[in-house]
């Protein structure tokens with residue numbers, strides 16, 4: 001039987017069954033034909049069982065792969081896990097994904113492999129040769145054909161059997177999936193092509209979604225940066241404080257066992273923790289001397305002001321507890337809500353320590369930074385009084401303390 005590489009397993013199933021039998025449609029619209037009485041029943045049952053098992057294998061693979069797709073995850077990692085799933089089903093010496101360069105997203109071309117590793121340019125040449133053999137000329141972007149080349153001509157860059165499946169969607173070429181097998185082994189057929197085609201379609205849809213996600217993420221990061229720039233412009237004396245607190249909070253979160261999502265969240269919370277200061281009077285914010293009680297009351301509004309600014313946007317929802325409570329104190333003497341101990345959200349506990357450390361190690365309008373030994377002493381004596389003890393321990397264990405010591409030595413502070 002001559003099998004068309006573009007043909008789906010569904011069509012193939014219809015084709016392998018004899019004409020004239022009764023048709024049955026399965027839940028996924030696969031049509032199975034029950035053979036007539038004069039066809040040896042055992043042969044047909046075997047054939048149908050085999051076809052069903054192939055279909056089942058394909059669906060299982062797609063299901064497993066779909067479950068792993070998560071927006072925001074690195075495309076290369078997703079492709080690599082797809083290849084791990086695909087390899088045992090394809091039985092090729094090499095299965096590779098060639099993800100094309102994306103100029104808009106500034107992502108470079110990447111080549112992922114399982115099995116034998118090839119020089120990417122050479123494997124790409126083999127793939128293009130196979131496509132040209134099938135299409136009879138250069139393929140147009142976004143509408144490359146599926147190419148199965150089992151018997152390469154002498155001018156082929158490599159004497160191997162090849163399947164090339166485009167990864168494309170909405171007229172956009174995103175990459176190719178390539179499987180290679182030595183010429184001494186069996187020919188590739190529609191079984192392998194179908195498996196690769198199904199997975200490449202899901203991958204293409206995911207990559208397009210991923211693209212949109214990255215675009216939105218970039219816009220979102222730009223928006224955050226604008227907010228921080230507005231705050232830095234208003235209070236130039238503490239300019240850079242937000243990003244230093246964010247870096248330190250990330251370092252602490254790493255030591256405290258935060259997962260990837262948690263680290264992302266605490267970075268954003270660190271960057272935006274003081275955003276409410278946008279709503280505080282410039283004169284109070286920039287005052288060089290000590291603050292009056294009334295002025296201090298105004299400064300104390302900033303966590304709630306920040307909370308109010310951010311609460312309208314659901315993308316900030318996860319950082320609201322940290323923004324609102326980063327000035328709470330372990331013993332309940334903090335603000336704005338006087339929370340105590342474990343009642344203080346964990347992100348806020350971490351931010352509070354990072355925030356205090358940066359405030360104590362940098363100059364402020366009303367004082368110069370204090371010596372690092374004094375900072376360490378203050379932090380130690382504030383364990384379980386002002387700050388969570390384990391967060392303070394984590395900080396004392398970071399290189400931030402050593403770096404601050406070095407900075408103070410260079411600037412002569414505390415000598």
Ligand SMILES: [Fe+2]
Nearest residue numbers: 273274326327
């Ligand atoms: Fe603050």
Ligand SMILES: [Fe+2]
Nearest residue numbers: 241273274355
């Ligand atoms: Fe702060």
